[in-house]
Amino acid sequence: MKRFLLAGCLFLAFFTANAQLTFSFEEAEGFTTGDITGQSSYWGTFSDTDPMEVSSDYANDGENSLKFSAPTTNDYTGGYLYFNNPYTNYSISMDVLTDAISSSGTGFQISGLNYASSVYTTASTLYFYYASGGIYVFYGDGDSDYQLIGSVDAEVWTNIKVEYNVDNNEIYYYVNEELVFTSAFYEGVPVAVNLVQFLADDGDTSWYIDNVVVAEATAAVAVNTKPAFSVYPNPATDVVNVSAGNATINAVSFTDINGRVVKTQQMSATTTAQVSIADLATGVYVMNITSDSGTISKKVIKN
Structure with a gap:
């Protein structure tokens, strides 16, 4: 095998x-x-x-x-x-x-x-x-x-x-x-x-x-489970919604395919957020969501 x-x-x-x-x-x-x-x-x-x-x-x-x-x-x-x-x-x-x-x-x-x-x-x-x-x-x-x-x-x-x-x-x-x-x-x-x-x-x-x-990897493993984040709609045209379950969102950033951070938005310890992507060019991005439970990355397609 x-x-x-x-x-x-x-x-x-x-x-x-x-x-x-x-x-x-x-x-x-x-x-x-x-x-x-x-x-x-x-x-x-x-x-x-x-x-x-x-x-x-x-x-x-x-x-x-x-x-x-x-x-x-x-x-x-x-x-x-x-x-x-x-x-x-x-x-x-x-x-x-x-x-x-x-x-x-x-x-x-x-x-x-x-x-x-x-x-x-x-x-x-x-x-x-x-x-x-x-x-x-x-x-x-x-x-x-x-x-x-x-x-x-x-x-x-x-x-x-x-x-x-x-x-x-x-x-x-x-x-x-x-x-x-x-x-x-x-x-x-x-x-x-x-x-x-x-x-x-x-x-x-x-x-x-x-x-x-x-x-x-910026942080040591602390727990065995992580909150279930959801990002929708995806693909999106103007707005992306983020839900973090029981976690609180502190910031969201977008990285393009060349690894450059093209957009950052600070949050005020919220469990849900709405982020405008109308100013981003059409393409594929990595959405990095920073919360009190750590940071996760989701792929987002901008139409």
């Missing part, structure tokens, strides 16, 4: 501190449906015959997501997100979906690696089991060093976040914004992940990811 592949020649794309990386594979970000090869300096594939594809089959927000189909000519298909990591403590999150749960289906693996001078150090590995949809964390080299942390249902988006604390040699795993498991770094060595590897193995189903975010 556990597979690792060392990528070949890589081109390192850069982003700077205070400018998180965000990908939702929309036309506004420069993506078009089809093979992702050549569409972004951050993304690369392992095989020209079994590529990753920008697809309109499913999308959590907007129109597109990134699709991983069962291989046709190789034992696996997939590729990687490769970047210069400016953070000490950081998180990588994304929405994940499969089109079917099947005993003959395709398994899907997401690994966080540090790549330096042709040396790969594994930090974390998640595996989505084709037959049950179970989400497993591999946290050591032993055959039994894995933990079931949740599951996915067919055609239902599930949010996954892995938060890396290099200072404490700890990794926090979240499913749908709930902390479900904590472990040390896979090889016991705290490293800055700069390569996220995606693999789909043999089978007859497909996997999709959307809303990929690499960001700095």
